[in-house]
Structures are given as structure tokens and as C-alpha cells.
Amino acid sequence: MRLTLAALWLLALLALGWLASARLEFSGDLRRFLPDARTPEQRLLMEELGDGPGSRLLMLAISGEAPEALADRSRALHDALVNDPRYTLVTNGGEAGLDAFPEDLLPYRYLLTSSFDAAPLDADTLREALDARLQDLGSPAAGLVEPLIPSDPTLEVLALAEAWQPAGAPQRLHDVWFDKAGTQALLLVETRAAGFDPTGQLDAVGTIRDTFATQAAGSTATLDVVGPGAFSVDIGGRTQAEAQRIGMVDTIGLILLLLIAYRSWKMPLLGVLPLASAGIAGLTAVALLFPGGVHGITIAFGFTLIGVVQDYPIHFFSHQRAGLSPWRNVRGLWPALSTGVVATCIAYATFLFSGVDGLRQLAVFTIFALGIAALTTRYLLPGLVDPSPPDLADSPRLQRLWHRIEALPRPKWSLAVLALAAVAAIAWSPGVFWQNDLSKLTPVDPASMQRDTELRAELGAPDVRYVLVAQARGSDAVLDATAALRPALDALVADGHLDGYDMAARYLPAADVQRARQAALPDDATLRTMLAAALAGSEFNEDAFEPFVEDVARAKSAASLTRADLEGSPLATAVSGLLLEHDDRSTALVSLSGLDDPADVEALAAQARTADVDVRLLDMKAASESLVVEYRGRVLAAMAVALVLLVGTVWIALRSPRRVWRVLLPTLLTLLVIVAVLRLAGVELTLFHLVALILAAGLGLDYALFFEHAGDDRADQIRTLHAILVCSLMTLLVFSLLALSSIPVLRAIGSTVALGVLCNFVLSLLVARQRAAIEAARAELLP
Template identity: 70%
Template sequence: MPAARRRIALALLWLALLALAGWAISQRLQLSGDLRKFMPAAETPAQKLLIDELGEGPGSRLLLMSIAGADAATLAAQSQALREALAARPEFALVANGGDASLDAIPERLRPYRYLLTDTFDRQPLDAAFLGEELDARVQDLGSPAAALIEPLLPSDPTLETLKLAESWQPANAPQRLHEVWFDRAGGKALLVAQTRAAGFDPTGQQLAVDAIHADFARVSAGTKSELVLTGPGAFSVEIGGRTAAEAQWIGLVDTIGLILLLWVAYRSWKMPILGALPLATAGLAGLAAVVLGFDGVHGITVAFGFTLIGVVQDYPIHLFSHQRPGISPWANARSLWPTLATGVVSTCIAYVTFLFSGVDGLKQLAVFTIAGLGAAAISTRFLLPGLIDPAPRDFADSPFLARLWQRIARLPRPKWSLGVLALVAVAVIAFAPGQLWQNDLSKLTPVPADALARDAVLRDELGAPDVRYVLTLAGASEDTVLQASESLRPALDRLVASGALGGYDMAARYLPSASAQRARQARLPAAPQMQALLAGVVQASPFNADAFDPFLADVELARRARPLVRADLAGTPLAASVDGLLLGTSGHLTALVSLNGLQDPAGVARVAADHGAQLLDMKEASESLVAAYRGRVLAALGVAAILLTLTVWASLRQPRRVWRVLLPMALTTLLILAVLRGVGVELNLFHLVALILAAGLGLDYALFFDHAGEDRADQLRTLHALIVCSLMTLLVFSLLALSSIPVLRAIGTTVALGVLLNFVLALLVSRQAVSEESNAVA
């Protein structure tokens, strides 16, 4: 077979194998969006609660809505129609707008339990005097506009305990009601709140919920000018996902066009962009396969960030292309480059090996992805790519442009002591620049626009949503234990509300009393004969028929004999969502949450809570301590990586002077990047640190290849050509990321773009050896 056809056949076989591998991986690939995989193990109670709340807590599942743009009556009708439509959908566990639909919280099968859930008879016995007053009130109700609501309830519930419970279960600081639904204080916006069944960081589930809201609102508001505002963690995650996808699309498009043009200009061959993509595709699939085989699910961040990290593998085929020349086969060229290339690969992988011991599942995935990808790209560049390369038509060392550029570079002074001065200045800037060094506030990493966050804050205030920073917790071995503890805390919390130290609170015991409280209420209910006698006397003196309240008698007797209601009995009801969100844990260890709003005196509330066996947790402090712990692990990993990297370079070069020349540009660049970021007021976060690793890996490659060129002028020119192409490609990719509106991508892009520029310049000035006189004479 002719050589050209053989190369084409090999390329097609490689592509076919990649396609087959991609199909096989897709069959097992399970993407996860749970950010807890990128969190370190929680150590304090507040951190444990924060981790649970991030993924499963009620706060992460809430979607807040307002409808405006029409008169109040129209908005109320649309609010009711939207609530009914959403409540019928499986995506939602609870939808509320303050309307009478809150009666649905007590389904028919649980109606008798109302006498165990209500606190009416804790203060007032169920006797003839009370029943007489209630029946007189019902006569008045039947002649009022509320008759349509009261009449269906009357036979089984003449004291209207169902309505009293529904009213007591309204949010502790509920908004005003107009036309029987919630409105803001100004009366211009109808308000709703929905709780999704999907966790807050389940992007697929949240997308389905958001789409359902928009679809149903479009239907109920058809023909009007009403507008819907939707906020909450789920809505933000959907917005972030959409924005990320849109930015990834245009960044990817610009990158692809730019890289193709750059490779074509550099090599004047349409084949090079195709051949250069093969090791990159191999790296991506190898990384994915390793994570799929080693973990239960692959986090979306691992995939996105991993492909960014293995972008360094694009340098491998470029070195092979730029060093190819007439008179040397591609295989010999690859063998010549392999020691230097392998040293760079091993050194870069070392930084990520340390992540395997970080204790963070997400970082472990990232390490496995990157190491497998870099290894696959290097091996395919060494043992597969040479078989596809045509004999070089020319030597890039003969380029007139490179010759002129090299002459200018050769005249540049070699820095010595000035590098020490530069390092001292960088250290001084890092140490003494104003502002905080580290960014611990997770909220500053959100790409949600400020106006959207402002709308969310307004809606939360109008709806009386709980404080997202503070929460009270009570721990116990069983469900009933924590419910009893919550009940004992209620009087103290009521006093705090009365004093103004607290605006309101919510707890599971509001909806589900403890078993002991329910038994106490059972004991207060009259036995069947006594109940029948006192009701008969009261009814005789009223306009009602003697048998009108037989269902009431049956329900009271059922409540008196029933076993206490437990959380499992609430399954499938709106009450389940409220209770489950406030009771966390499993059998043997449960935590009852008390959500707070309008907290004015944290210290005072903490003291009262401590007196009753509860604990006030500051979720902001918990998140900051978690971030600090995470950063500590990463910094420790980087310290170990720096030692291992130095040993690897020493084992490869074996000469102190060469080791120093290779490591110095990378170390100085790291200092300069930190100094630049600190100097412009950037607070450093975890993503800056991980990006520094990538920048250091690039710098090490640049320095190693300049050192590999030795004193030979021609080889230095080929290396210069390769590194110019490499650095321009990398600079293009990360400069576009630096322009992103996503803070995480912007941090990575800015850091690596700075690293590319500084590493290239310093490697050129420090790592490049002086050209020998013999080589100059030949030139």
C-alpha cells in the first residue's frame, strides 16, 4: 500500500476507534450536578448542615414568583389558575399562594387527625358551652359570603378546626392577602412560592420545573399584559446553565476558528489542524473513560474543567510538527522529543496526583480525568501520530521571519540579579496589597446578575421567606425526641417574637406534634357516649337537625382512638414537603431545623436556644470555614506537588544549573501572577489555585523545551516556532475565558492567560541556552 494511503487508512482507523470509544462511554456516562462532590468532608455541625442544605434542603428547592402588569382581580385569578396548574404537576411538592387551596394540606384520610394537630383544646375544653358558641357562629357564617366555603365542612367540622389549622400553617410572616391570595405590600404583584421535588442542584429537575412554570403561566396569562418574575436557587441554576452553554458555544466557535487559522498559518497545511485534534480527542475520551470506570457518576464540573485542563495536550503534537524536518523520519523526531515531553507530562501529572489524597470526591475525579488524559495524549503523540505525518517539505529553522526574530531575542540581556529584585517586589505586593488575600464568600462566585439577586431579595422579603444565614437546630435519636424538644422551645421563641428580637420562625412541630402531645390531646377528647350527649343538647337548642353532625361524632371518636400521627403518614400530602424540609437525618440521628426570619438579635437568640438544648448556626460562617478548609487541602497538595515536581525534573536533567534554569521561570511566574491579581484588587479563590497549577505546567513545558534545544541555533529556532504556536493557541483559549461573565471561568482564564505570557517570556530569557559559536558559524 502506498505510504499516503496507509497514512489515510491509519487516520480513519484512529477516528473510528475514537467514535467507538465515545459511544461506549456515553452508554455508561452519568452526569451529576451535585456541588457537594466538590466540597471537603464537613467537620462541624454547621458545615454538615450546610452540605445537606446545599443539595437537599428546602431552601435549595424554593422557587419564588410574582405576577404583575394587570389589575388586582386579574392578577389574583391568574395566581389561582397558575397554582392549580402547577399543583397538578409531578415536578412540585408544594405550591402556595395564600388561597384556600391550603386546605388541601389535610387530605380526607387525615381529616380526623385534626383534633390531634390543633391546639384549640389545649386552652379550651370541648364542652357544651364551647360547642354552643361555635354552632351559633356557624349559623351566622351560613348567611355570609363565606357560606360556600363553610357549608361543605360543617357536618364533620362544626368548630372549623380544618380552617384554623390551614390558617396556622400559613408562613410565619406571610404577606397580605387580596382577593384571597398573597400580594406584595403595595398591592401591585400577586405572589406565589413553589417547592420542587428535585434537589436545588439537580439541573435537569430544576429545568423541568422552570419550564413548567413558564408554560403554565403563558397559558393562564394569554391575552393579557401580565409578566412573571421567577427567582430562587433552581431558577438561578437554570439561568447559569443557559448562560454557561451560550458562552461555551461562542467561545468554542471562536476557539475552533482561531486554532484552525493559527495552525494553517503556522504550517501552511490543511492536514495539521486535523492531525493535531486527534491526540486532544484521545485525551478527552481517555479522561472520561477513567472517571466513568472509577466513580459512580461524573460531575459536570469535572467534564468542563477537565477538558480545559487537558488543553495543555495541544502542545504535544505542535512540538512534533515544528521539529519535523527533511532528512529525519517522524518516528526519529518523536523519539528525540520523547524524554523532554515525558518529563513535562510526568511533572504536570504529579500536581494532580496529590489531589487523589485531598478527601474531596470532585478533586479526585478531576485528578483521574487529567492524568489519564495527559497520559493518553502523550502516548498517542509518541506512538501513533508519527505514522500519520508526511515527510516535512521544509525546515522551520530556515524561516526568514524566525531568523530575524531570533536575532532580536539574542540581543536581549540575560537577567540575573534583576530577577531577585522582581521576586522581592512580587512578594511585597502579595503581602501588603490592601484587601483580603483569600475570597471565602461563595456568593461572590455566582454569575447571577446583580439585578436578579436584587429581585430575589425583594421577593423573599415580601413573602417572609426564612433567613438563609441563621438556623436553629435540635438533635435527637428519634423523630419524636426532636419534635418534643421543638415544642419545649416554642414558648421561648414566642417571647422573642413578642420582644422584637425575632420576626418569626417555622418548625416541624407546627405541622406534626410529638406523640406525647397528640396523646395528651386524645385524653382531653370526650368519650363517645359523653360526646353524643353534650352534642345532642347543643343541637336541640339550634336550628340544625339532630343528625346533622353525625360525621363530627365519628371523627372525634376516630381521633380519640387513633395511634399518633407520624411523618410517614404524611407521604403524598403537601404537609410532607414542609415537615421533611425541617427534619433531616435518618433513624438513629435526626436534626430538627427551626428556620428564622427577621432576626434582630443573634446573640440573644443563641443564648435562649442554648438554654433549651438548641444551637444557633451561622451558615455564612460555616460556608467560609468550609472554603478555608478546602483551600488548606489544596495548598497542602500543592506543597507536596512542588517537592515531587522538583525531584522529577532533577531525575531527568541531573545538573543543578539546568534544573534551576527550568524551575526558575515557573516559580517566578507564579509569584508574578499572584502579585498582579493582588495588585488589581482580586481576592484569590480555589479556581485561581487550580489555574495556577495549569499555568505552572505550561511554564514547565516551555522551559523544558528551551532547555532541550541546547546550544544548537537551528533547534532553538524550531523550539521557538513550536512555543510561539503553543503559547498563541493557549493564550487565545484562555483570553476568551477571561472575558466570560462566569466568575469561575473568568478566574481561570485570567490566571492562565497571565501565566502563558509570563512563562513564555521568562523561559525565553532564562531557560534558553546561549548558542554555540560553531552553530552560529554554520548559520
Template identity: 70%
Template sequence: MSAAARLAWALAWLLALLGFGAWLSQSLTVSGDLRRFLPDARTPEQRLLLDELGEGPGSRLLMLALSGDTPQALAERSHALREALADDARFVFVANGADAGLDAIPDALRPYRYLLSPRLDGGTLDADALAEALDARLQDLGSPAADLVEPLVPSDPTLETLALAEAWRPATLPQSLHEAWFDRAGRQALLLLETRAAGFDPDGQREAVAAIRDAFDAVRGGSPAVLEIIGPGAFADEIGTRTAREAGWIGSVDTVGLVLLLLLAYRSWRIPLLGVLPLASAGLAGLAALMLLFGDRVHGITLAFGFTLIGVVQDYPIHFFSHQHAGLSPWRNVRRLWPALATGVAATCIAYLTFLFSGVDGLRQLAVFTIVALATAALCTRWLLPALVDPAPRDVAASPRLLALWRRIERLPRPRIGLAVLALAALAVVALRPGAFWENDLSRLTPVPAPLLERDAQLRAELGAPDVRYVLTLQAADAEAALVASEALRPTLDTLVADGAIDGYDLAARYLPSVARQRARQRALPAPDALRAALDAAVVRSPFRPDAFEPFLEDVERARQAPPLRPGDLAGRPLAPRVGALLLEGEGHATALVSLTGLRDVAAVERAARAHGARLLDMKQASESLVADYRARILAALALAALALSATVWFALRALRRVLRVLLPMALTTLLVLAVLRGFGIELNLFHLVSLILAAGLGLDYALFFEHAGEDRDDQLRTLHAVLVCSAMTLLVFSLLALSSVPVLRAIGGTVALGVVFNFVLALLVARAPLGEYDADPEAAA
């Protein structure tokens, strides 16, 4: 095949990949839900934790702070911002201290106010109560509150609407200036929003944050006021923006660096083009497999980690390029390399295969992506690439510099005792270094800066937002039983508030009483004739017209005859997310949650909870137990992976000495990487462990090819060239990842970069054929 024909086929392959990639990009949805990288919950606390992480009330809250102007101007912007967002379907509620009144209760629920309000639990609508209410309304109509009260009087002379709105207000509120919430210093106007999107719905949270910023820009006008958004949704937006920004510059530097490195190594502009074809094919095949097996929603961490497999995938075409020379057919070249290449691919794929049985959806996705990508890259190198390469390129074995380097390497000693001492020293560091070995805190995996987390805690304290660590749980057979249990707990919770153990609490029964409680309130409502007689007697003592309160009579009768509200009846109404976040229904069970604010006495709350059959759940403790379970599964997978790697290498080489020469560098590298991480006081997290397998795969490839080169000087030089290029490219990629501010990427980058260095050095010292197996003089050996 002519050079022009080879180039045409390469461009056709590239165009096909670009078209396939464009189609995939339109169909693929990336998920940021970290719960996909958590194991299946095994305990009730862990199950609740996973629900709370993404669905709980604390995870949906956004806190806004307006500053940079006078208090009155800030209050005006606060009111304008609230009005702009109040009807936005992306928010369940928007509160700034000016939400008492008609807006507090949905229109559809107002006839139910007598079933939802606690004021009738100890009273009745008799003539004396109505007369007292009408006297109070006369005073209200002559007060500054007349504009608020007047529309309510005909249908609600007892103002149950406002009483219910007051009952639904947060237990603790910030100070109010100009009818808006402000911080204690009076310099920042505060707003509290609850998003409809779940906490781990990055797209929904990003849309909500963007809507807030757009609304603020529209209402700011010429004011110098600035907006600050704090909360899980804002953090998710921050993480997404930061990750995209870092991925952009890291990817750009990687691309330029790799192209320059390939040009320098092979002195041909065609090599970068040909080298990218197996890599792109591998990535797209991995994505297609994920979409086929897991649907169109792929986790972002799977993609981030999966595409770092460039460190392994790139090795296959590079070994092929480095070994190609005049007089050797490309097809014969790839057949000679295939045993070593296929062994490395098979061993790494078998290692990742263990993650399919880890019970973790994210790791299953990672395993599928990795296995399909590695296999695709190897098959492309074996069956497609030989037809496209120049059959007589410059022979890298003829490089004087490479030969000089190899001669220096040959003079390196065989440090058998030294390696044993090094292994013992590394083992001592791993075992004896003080400090925690494992990182169990899920929050440490977030790239959110510490000052923002501190600001989150500060605003939650100002606004009385729910505590995100502790929550009370009540287990019951169904939703009704859970609501009844919650109502029984309320007096105890009120006592805890009075004693200062907590500042306040929130629970579903606050918004939706049990059916039993609603029916009791219905029975307290008078029949139509009795109510009309009581109202007539009350109106006689007032200046109101006798026919002014017909809407009130109709509403009471509707409440008396209405079926009690149940959780399902709230669907599509503003109260549904509030109740749904605090009342979790499953098959054959329900869990009522009580969110707490200002928790000061954990022991007192725990004692009170136990006395009523409730439990105080410590989210931090539950998350640590979940991580520990996850780690146990990862370690089991690692153990199986090590056995699989060893078995594959043994099956391929069938000689103990050769097997040890290949496996020893990889094993010692793993120990050295752990020692370095521990030596610098780095607590190991789950992504360090997963990265060790990737590093092991790299080491296996280096050792296999050094061992495969045998005693032939030219093959040794070509292998050295290939491994130098592979390791330099991989080191560049993962060193840049190690500089990332995203903890997951930093853990992967640092671990694999260390592995590259140690694997390269140890493969040279251990895996290359000993001097005694061939003539020590390379020229004589030739």
C-alpha cells in the same frame, strides 16, 4: 505507508472517536452540585451547612411576581397559575393567598386533625363547646363563606380543618387583593412555590422552572402580564443557560481560531485533523475513567476545567509536528522528543495526583480526568501519530522570519539581577497589598448578577420567606426528642416575635407534633358514648338533624384509636418534604431546624437559643470556615505538587544547573501571577489555586523543550516554532475563558492566560542554553 493510507487510518481513528463519544454522551449525567467541590464537613455546623445548601427550605423556594396588568387581571392570572401547578408532582406546594380551606390539609391526614391541631391542648369536646360550635356554623352558613364551610360541617363542626390550615400558614404574609397576594405597592401579584427537587439538583430545578413558564404561557391568554421567577432554582436555570451559551460561543471561536492557527503555522490541511486526534482521545479517555470510577454522574466544573487542558494536551502533537522534517523518520523524531515530553507529562500527572488525597470529591474527579487525559494524549503522540504524519513536510527551521526572530531573541540579555529584583517586587505586592487576600464567600462564585440577588432579598421580605443566612438548630438523640425540644422552644420563639426580634419562624413541630403531644391530645378526646351524648345535647339546641354528624363521630373515634403520626408515616404525602427539610435524621442523632423570617435582633435570638440548648447557626460563618478548611487542603496539595514536580525534573535531568533552568521560570511565573492578581485587588479563590498547577504544567513544558533543544540551531528554531504555536493556542483558549461571566471559568481563564505569557517570556530568558555554551553566530554554529 502512502498518503492515502495515512489519511484513511486518520479518518478511521476519528470515526472511532466519534462513535465512542456518542456512546459516552448517552451514558453521562452532568452534576451541578457545588457541594461536590467542597471538602468533607468536620464540624456539626459544616455538616448542617452542606445539608442546608441543597436540601434546606430556603434553597427549594421559588418566588413568582406577575406584573404589567391591572390588579384584578393579575389576581385572575395568579389563581389560574396556582390551579395549573397545584397538582404538578414537581412542587410540594403552590401558594398565592387563596389556599385556606380543604386544599391546605391532605385528605389522608384529616382524621388526624385532632392530634395535629393545638386547639384541644386547653379544651375538650363537651356539650357546651359543641353547642357553641354549631351556633357558629349557623352563622357561617348564612355568610359569604357558606360555600367553603358547608362541605366541612358534617365531619368537622368545630372546623378543626380550617384551624389547622390557619396554623400552618406562614407567620408573615403579604397584603391580599382580590384573594391573591400582592406586593406593598399593589402592582405585582406574588406566588410562593416549594420545589420537590433539591436546591442543587439543576435538572430538577430546570424542569420546575420550565413547568412554571409553560403554565404561565397557557393561562396568560391575551393579557400583557409578564412573569418573573426568582430563587435558587431560577438562578440554577440562569447559570445553566448562561454557561451553555458562553460555552457555545467560546467553543466556536476556539475551534475556528485553533484551526486557522494550525493552518497558518504548518501550511497543511492535514495537521488540524491529526492534531485533534490525540486531544479528542484524551478527553474521551478522561470521561471514560470518570464514569468507571465515579459512576455516570460527573460534575460540570470537572468537565469545564478538564477540557481546558487543551492548553497542555495540544502541546504534545505540536512539538512533534514542528520537529518533523525531511530526512528524519517520524518514529525517530518522536523518540528524540520523548524524554522532554515524558518528563513534562509525568511531572504534571504527579502534581495532580496529590488531589486524589484532598478529601474533595470534585478535585478527585479532576485529578482522575487530568491524569488519564494527559497520559492518553502523550501515548497517542508517541505510539499512534508517527504512523500518520507526512515524513517530509516543510521544515519550519527554514523559515527566514523565524530565524530573524531567533536572532533577536539571542541578543536578549540574561537578566539575573533583573529577575531577582522582579521577584522581590512581586513578593512585596503579594505580601503588602492592602485588602483581603483570600475569597471566603461561597456566594461570590455564583454568576448570578447582583440585581437578581437584590431582587431575591426583596421578594423574600415581601413574602416572609425564610432567611437563608441564619437558622436555629436543636440537636437530639432521635426525631422524637428533637420534636419535644422544638415544642419547648415555641413559647420563647413567640416571645421573640412579640418583641420584634423576628417576624416569624417555622419548625417541624408546627406540622408534626411529638408523639407525647399527640397522645396527650388523644387522651383529651371523649369516648364514643360520651361524645355522642354531648353532641345530642348540643344538637337539641340547634336546627341541625340529630343524624347529620355521624362522619364527625367516626373521625373523632379514628383519631382516638389511631397510632401517633411519626416522620416515616409522612412518606409520599405533601407534608413529608416540609417536615424533612426541618427535621434531619442521621444515625444515632437528629437535628431540628428552625427557619427564621425577618430577623432583626441577632443577639436576642442567640441568647434565647442558648437558654434552651439550641444554637443560632450563621450560614455565612459556617461557609467561610468550610472554605478555609478547603483552602488548607489545596495549599497542602500544592506544596506536595511542587515537591513532586521538582523531584521529577531532577530525576530526568540529573544536573542542578539544568534543573534550575527548567524550574526557575515556572516558580517565578507563579509569583508574578499572584502579584498581578493581588495588584488588581482580586481576592484569590480555590479555582485560582487549582489553575496555578495548570499554569505550572505549561511553564514546565516550555522550559523543558527550550532546555532540550540545546545548542543545535535548527532544533532551537523548531522548538521556538512549537512553543510559539502552543502558547498562542493556549492564550486564545484561556483569554476567552477570562471573558466569561461565570466566576469559576473567569478565574481559571485569567490565571492561566497570565501564566502563559509569563512562562513563555521567562522560558526564553532563562531556559534556553546560554550564549557561552555555543557559538553566538547561528550560521557559524551550523
């Protein structure tokens, strides 16, 4: 019968595991752990974090060889990647002149240039341009200019390339980008996959590294790849490696601890069944209810519930003894066990209303995992265990330990002193209490962040905190609105109040501007007449400029250029990073570098704002901090509701103020002590500390409930002591390893819960455990 039950249980787990693996999709997008954006600043921040072009940029640096060799490697890598569908842009600065434009976009130069806005393209303009080209042909620049003249006698390609050149663009050596020291060849790559698409980024980044490794095999050249996508890949690799290492140590520790605790090889095998059931049930639930992807943090944090889930079979094993039916044993434990499960599930259920997708996933995983673990312990596990193991209450070692604990004085006023000291430490510890910096939530290695900052500076990317934002229903409206700000912004730059700015309208004029320029272009007959007049007496042949006439004719009849038309060109990254288009609105950004006084630009925004176009200055740092503050407020509100529900659950179960107080006091004191210790250690609290506090509270409640459940029966107290010792040691092992993790999220969770385990065990032992009956104690002392 036992073998049949075990086989059916395992088959059910395999079936459920198959369902979970078939439906489960992992996500590394940290935005799942952020609240829904409510303000324009927050919405823009969230768009840029995951879907914006900035999240898809990778910065590459090749070093370790002579500059000429590095330039060759840059060109080789560029050529290998430029036509790969994984990337929408690959550039190393080698594109110049006509090469900067795809062939089909060349005629559009007459719609993009502002050269003829003040003075039209007429015979006099053409004559002056042709005279200038004759002089160019006699100058050292002849090699550059000569190929352009037939199709572009006014050199609009070069004029646009110069106008579009960023002020801080990297220097060009050997026709490619280099850093200021000339020791690193630089490339810029934009991936098709979003920055927080871990699968797509793994493929894109892996292809770059593999391609370079093949090309540079046997050389001293090295490649650095940084950017959001590269960080996502590195984080995923580190998280997986640490999870495997911690999981292996946890598994070995669990097996050894159960072997030592119960002196039976069966107990580790049986104890794993409720744990496996809990994990697979939690995964299946989130896979079915969240088809858009389950965050890795949800999975990592969810599996740390081993500290709670494993408690259930351990209590059952520790209380089992000869003469007691396993079914009767588990029924006797069920009031305490079910109360702990319900209270913890209610606490996590409050996160379902937090407005944060990651917390909803965590709540679903936790509720299903704890519920299934408890139910399998109650209704399946008793059918598998040996009904007549040795009674742990007869263990001489446990009896000696119990006597020493029994002799300890019961704390009374000292608990009030501890609470006051903890409150004082929380209130008056120096340093910042809350961590509001959104970047601190990411587990990116500091050295990689520093490298990212260095390469951004080398590539001329602005260090943007303040951004002018124009929003309207169409892209043309926002392009016009930002273009109208250029004279005022130029004045701020000239006065030294602004180092520089950039906007999409600089590269892509609005459709009405393009149409106006198109209308001003001469038709074919007029242009030929003007060109003939300009060529009169010129040294150029009369038919030399037929490509120019054809390009102007194509520009005259072409549809207006849009952002989509730029894909694959060097302009794509500049425009897509500054013009965000959605179904219901378009957003044009004006990046501002070195802004002295935000009030100057705020006044410009107010003047440009209309009924159709909203223009405002955004402080991105303030937006990120407000998002974190809002998130924290929701989590604290959820915790407050959870605390009320937890007290109500314990009250319903125990129905005695004294018993309720004895169970809740260790948990409440532990929460105070944890926060106090973290504050004294100079730790700035994050939202992950708060979520870990809920788990610590659940552990403490379980310890106190089982000590309370043992009552004043000496033998039952010894069995409970054994169970809680095993539970706390196992949980301490798990979370101590997490506290040593290099991933800040896991480190915060691990340190918080490990500290909670120690405090909960000691305080539950001293507060929740009752004095044993005098008669039983005396009987123990008799010979």
C-alpha cells in the same frame, strides 16, 4: 499504511467515544467541589444546599396586567400544575379553611390543635362553641362559617389556619397571593427533583414556563421564575451557550493558527487526533470511575487542557525536517515531553487525596488526558506525518526574530527585584486576600439573585443566618425538644430581642403529644351525650353535627400523623423545610429572624441539650465560610505536595542543580507574578484560582523544559521558538476567551492561566533558553 493507521485510530476514538457517552452522566451539583462536611454546621449546610426542601422551592411572579387578570392567571397556572407529578406542592394562597387540608387529613385537626390542652372538649365547651356559631351565622362571616359548622363546630380548621399563618405572609387580593404593591401575583412551587438535579429541574422549570406561555399567548403578562432550580437551569443554558461559542472560536483559531504556522492543510487534521484522543480518554475515565455523575466544571476545565495537550504534537511538527525520521524525531523530544507530562500528572494526582470529589474527577480527567495525548504523539502520530517537510530553522522571519531575542540582555538581579516586588504586592495590597463567601462560587446572575431576594421578602421567607438545631435519633425527640423552647422564644419576641421564629412542631406535634390529645378526646357514646346536652334548647337540629361525631371518632382511632402524611398539602413545605429525616438521625430546625444577641439563644440551647438530644445554635454564614476555608487548606496542601513532587521529577530528569534551577525559576516567578497581579487588581482569590495556578505551572514547566532541551544549538533553538510561539498563542486564545466568560469559575480560570501564559513565555525565553554556541552564531554572520 498511513491511511490504515489513521482509519484504525479514528475507529478506536469512535468506540471509546461511544463508551463514554453511554456511561457519562453530568452533574451540576456544586457540592462536588466542596470538601466532605465534618462539623454539624457543615453537614447541615450541605444537606440544605442540595437535598433540602429549600433547594426545591421555586418562586413565581406574574405581572404586566390588571390585578383581576393576574389573579385569573395565577389560578389558571395553579390548576395546571397542582396535579403534575413533577411538583410536590403548588400554592398561590387560594387555599383557605377546609381547602387547606386534604380530605383524609381533616380529622387530624383534633390531634394538631392545642385548643383543648388546657380545657378539655366537654359539654360546656361545646355549648359555648354552638352559641358562638349562632352569632357567626348572623354576622357578615356567615358565608365562610356556615359550611364548616356541621363537621367543625369549634372551628378548629380556622384556628389552625390562623395559627399557621406566617407573620410575613403575602397579602391576598382576589383570593390569591399578591405582592405589597398589588402588581404581581405570587405562587410557590416545590419540585420533586432536588435543586441541583439539572435534568429534573430543567423539566420542571421548562414545564412551568411552557404552560404559562401557552396560557398567556397574545397578552402582556410576564412570568418570573427564581429559586435554586431556576438558577441551575439558567446556569446550564448559559454554560452550554458559552461553551459552544468558545469552542467554535477555539476550533477556528486552532485551524487557522496551524495553517499559518505550518503552511499545510494536513497539520490541523493531524494535530486534532492527539487532542481528541485526550478528551475522549479523559471523559471515559471519569465516566467509568465516577458513575454518580461528572460535574460540568470538571468537563469545562478539563477541556481547557488543550493549552497543554496540543503542545505535544506542535513540538513534534516544528522539529520535523527532511533527513530526520519522524520516529527518531519524537524519540529525541521524548525526554522533555515525558518529563513535562509526568510532572503535571503528579501535580494533579495530589488532588486525589484532597477529599473533594470534584477535584478527584479533575485529577482523573487530567492524568488520563495528558497521558493518552503524550502516548499517541509518541507511538501513533509519527506514522502519519510527512517525513520531509521544510526545516523551520531556515525561515528568514524566525531567524530575524531569533537574532533579536539573542541580543536581549539576560536578566540576573532584575529577577530578584521582580520576585521581591511580587511578594510585596501580595503582602501589602489592600482588600481581602481570600474569598470565603460560598455564594460567590455560584455563577448566578446578580440580577436574578436580587429578584430572588425580593420575592423571598414578599412571600415572607425569613432571612435566616442563625438557626436553632435539635438532632436526635428520632423525629419525635427533636419535635418535643423544639416545642419546649416556644415559651422562651415567645418571651424574646415579646421583649423585642427576636422578630420571629418558625419550627416544625408548630405544624406537626410529636407523636406523644398527638397520643395525649387523642386520649383526651371523648369516645363516641360520651361525645353524643355531651352533644345532646349542648344542643338542649339550641336552635340547631339534633342530627346537624353527625359529621363532627364521625370526625372525632376517626381522630380517636387514627395513627399519629407523620411528615409523610402531609405530602401534597400546604403544610408539606413548611414542615419538610424544618424537619430533616435521615436513616441515622432526625434534625429539627428553628428559623430565627431578627435575632439581636445570639448569646440569648445559645443559653436556651444549652439548657435544652440532653444526653439524647443535641440542641445548638448554628451560624450558617460561619459554617459556609469554614467549609470554604477547609477546602482551601486542602487545596493548598495538595499544591505544596505537588510542588515538592514537581521539583523531584525535574531533578530526576535533569540531574544538574543549574539546569533544574533554570527550568523551575520561570515557573516559580510566574506563580508569584500571577498572584501579585490579581491582588493589585483587587481580585479576591478563590479555590478555582488555585486550581488554575497548577495548570499555569504545568504550562510554564513545558516551555522551560523544551528551551532547556534545545541546548545551545542555534537551529534547534529556532525550531523550539517556533513551537512555543504556536503553543503559547493557541493557549492564550483559549484562556483569553474564558477570561471574558460570564461564568465566574471559568473567568477565574481563564484570567489566571492567560496571565500565566504571558509570564511563562517571557521568563522561559529569557531564563531557560541557553546562549547559542559562538561558532554557530558566527557562521550565520559570514557571507
